[in-house]
Amino acid sequence: MKYIFTTLLLAACMSVHAQQMLIEKGGENNEVIDLDNLKKITFNGTTVNVEQNDGTKSSSTMGDIERIYFGDFTAIDDVKTQSRELVTYITREEIAINSPAGTLVTVYDVIGSQVISIRLGSDGEAISIAQLPKGIYIVKANDKTAKILRR
Helix, strand or coil: CHHHHHHHHHHHHCCCCCCEEEEECCCCCCEEEEHHHEEEEEEECCEEEEEECCCCEEEEECCCCCEEEEECCCCHHHHHHHHHHHEEEECCCEEEECCCCCCEEEEEECCCCEEEEEECCCCCCEEECCCCCCEEEEEEECCEEEEEEEC
C-alpha cells in the first residue's frame, strides 16, 4: 500500500504531462484511465477505488495491483510511421537497428516496462531479442520508435 500511495503522491506532486494512468494487475485485466476523466482515487482498507467524471467506477484490491504507470498509452500510430526507418530487419533472435554507434536503444513491452537497454557498439548493430518471450514490443532509439512482433 505504501508503494502505491507513494507512486500516486509523487505523480501528483511532479509536473507530469501524462495523458493516462495504467493500473497493471497482471494478465488481461489492466485498466487505462484518462487523467482528464479521473475524478478521485480513494483507499478503503486494502481496496483502491477509482471514480471517473463520466460516472465509471472500478475497484481493485492492493494484492491485485502490480504497478501504476503514468504516460500516454495510445500513441501506437506514431510508432507505425517510423518502424521501417529504425528497424532494418527482424528475425526470431535479433533486430538490426538503423542508428549510429553509441546510440542508446531501449525496448519496452506493451505495458511500458523496459526489457532491454543497450548502447550500440557499431553502426547498424543487431541486438539479440532471443531472451524475450513472444509478443509485441516498442523499440526506441534517439527520436525514432518502432513496433516489433517477436514470434
